Amino acid sequence: MCYLLSPMNKETEPTLDSLKSTQTALPPHAFEHAEAILHAIDQSAGVIILDNDRKVIFKNTKFDDIDRRLKNSENSPLISSLQKINIESKNYHKEISVRGLKNKTYWLDITCSQFTSPTKIDIFIIIDITPHKLTEEHLRSNKKMLQLALSVDNLTGIANRNAFSVHLKTILEKENKDKRFCIGIIDIDHFKKANDTLGHKAGDKLLKKISRILKGFQSNSIFVARVGGDEFAIIIDNDDYIVLSNILNDILHSLKFTFSFDGILHNSSASIGYTITTAHTKTNISDALHEPDMALYQAKEMGGNQIYLYDNQLSERYEQRLKLLSDILTSFKKEKFPTLYSPTFSTNGGDILLFSTSIDCYNSENIELKNDDTFKQQVDKYYIENTYKEIRKTINNNGKLYFSLKINNSKDIDKYSINHIDRIIHEYNLKSAIEIDHENSNYILNFVDDTCMSLPHTRDLQCKYIKIGGDLIKYLPDTPTNKIIVESIINVAHSVGKKVIATDVASKECDLILRQLGCDYVEGAFYSPNLTLTEVYALVAQTSSSHD
Template identity: 25%
Template structure:
């Protein structure tokens, strides 16, 4: 290494010892061999070029000299770029940078350029010498690397299924918006598909994927510079908006909600698709990522528990309600463990055949502060699907156990009715489990009844529910339409659903003696149900006069606290003895 340094010093010294003219000629020759050189006047007209300039530009010396240097422009640089360059060299300063030029054949090339102004003795710039080195290969490699990075970045930021932005990209855009946006307000909305699990379970994952792609496609129609769309997980999407008019955010979300109502067909099954949307809108200054996500999630939860297929804006009361519901659910879970959650039974009496009795199983909570509570006092618990399923499973097991106790007590009964919620229908093997449990506990299915509210049939998977109910009905389980008259499309259900009983809601029974309208409705329901060969149960009986009025209307069964309150299984014999002292007929 030292020897090479010495050789270089000797060579340099030898050149420096040459006569001035020889040394200048040598430097110019070396420059001409390695660099692309051109001389222009102050107006940009080419005065001289070397052979390397001809080679890289594709023009001959005759075609170049006398022409404006602008003939090589590639349009890859804006006016500001050249304005700054000319300002530098016109003031007598050297400019250095990278320029993209265009060859005669139209192809582009890049040169690392140094422009040196020639300044006269009077201080005036008279010409420019431009010395360039070809860096096209390097720029192409850089562009290739940049393109590869961009493609990789796109893959990293794109959801593989829907081809829209994913959660990672959403988080990046949200943080950048909070940091750099100049808008006055920000809106974060979370969108959840109401029907996704049902479609996946009944029509397969291909149909679920098709649903997600269709939703993403519809959402993209709303995307613009102020509205960002992303799929952030499973069947959940995010909509991020900024703007000066907060009231417009809800308008956009309502339009999105409307566009998300469509049908998806799979073979012979048509699914009605809807979404739930929760959002939060706040001034951009002071907004925080985690707070926005939490508030939007609470609003989404409110939209789903409020009936789905709707838009809900965040309100602080939602957080208070959620905390209360969470505490309540924890207490109920504790109640299941310490057996303060119990199953009570309320008799259902026949008005046409005295002594013919069935029971409805009802959950009760032996609450430490409020004595015994029925489910109407803790409805928030049933907003949790998992806990609802746990409670329903507990009730079903307990009912089948208590059937044996009733037989031991010589209590004669026809059936025990169990209330079934929409959560049960989300699990496609519910009825198989019910059949298997009954067989394992030696309980005949003919001693069971299922009470189902009408809103179950307003859900998108109602066709599946109807088919499974029909299967159980053929095995001997009775089906009762509970709270009839308060649900959705009641008369349609009478025509399309397999059922044995209709239970008239207590709200109509309460007005039986005061309002002629309620009496007319009850009479009409009884006549319609009887014409279909089915029976009617009136619940919520509070007086003997109500019983007599229903008897006159030929109602089949009655149930209510006036006749007998719900009691634990061991208290049923004593409770039935007291019935003898009440004049039912």
């Protein structure tokens, strides 16, 4: 349907009333139909009609409303923009932006239909889509903020594990899967110690400083992210060993500094494990970090502040270690390593004070693993937890039983300072299991085998009992020097209000000497063999019935 309208002149406003007189050969009720359509359009869209000379022959009130908001002067930027549009086909659609009042940008959706019979006219329909565009911009901005929140570590401001995963995925999905690159893990040495000693605020401050240092190494070819705790991951788009060594050594040296918090100093350093790989051999983040994680483990084993490049031998040792650990844990579950307890008797009446047990560091005969301290610590942890669970269960079932738990995993007695004992207690929740007096925190200090400690230190430790044993007691009847030492220990202990427990007593002669010297408690093969928990229960029942 086409309605032929004459051009508007300067004195005449282009309305349907003014145009009705110019009609030629129009169908009946044509203007009534047009008027109804334009009234509906008036509510949402502006309409303007241009003739072949690009002159305005009609515009509705909605167009005037839109045009009014765009005018910076008497001239209409909207009409000028429409007049410049070259309609090459019968249908035209485009979104344009126009500067309006106060330099504000307005977005308009413009559709044009062209009619060429009997004369050419262009009918433009204009919809103000500025609110829609602002909503889109707001959503885009929120999306960027959300993406930023999902990719940046809240504490340090460095890229997080999610960002690392996304970056790694882009590398793994590249067409050239044979291109070699470096993946590394950076772990802060002794961070837990700094965190525990200085507090979490200090730990957070240290992580922020480390992140700032690592961020300084980022470039188009180096990506660094915090992937968890005190662990950072790095991807370097290079496979040259010398280049990688220089970069990683620079990072290692930058992370070695003295950190101060509230006047307390902490020497910070890091360990780095890395691998040179291709996209062919990696499928996900866990797979990608497996090799550098093994290399990091080795760097830690070398004492920290080290860089270690992954090799195939590492994988073999790792698999060997996992198998051995699995075998040991299976043995624990099958109770092939039962915990044995030695009863401690009073020299005055024979009452049972407690039951002692000890945990020895796992001593692997395997050449590759015998110096693997981290592996030993893993085994120790399972052994300690297994023993603790057994003791805890026993205490819950029989509150009258007390236990002494000795952990033999160090040659250095300084580690048995009160701080170390407290750490073990809190880490394994052993407090009630090793306390003799539940109302006071009393520990047992051991003088066993080749352990050395200055006697005056005993007065500073919160212990109630002091144990002496090993060769010192075993050869007591045959060695006068041992007798002098044991007597001195007993006298010093009594002078500072502590009682003495002698272990490893194996003969009647040894028992008599200890009683003469005033030893308070004794234990060993002379009194009882090591007992399983079942035997412990039987002995307690027997002792109770004899007292009755």
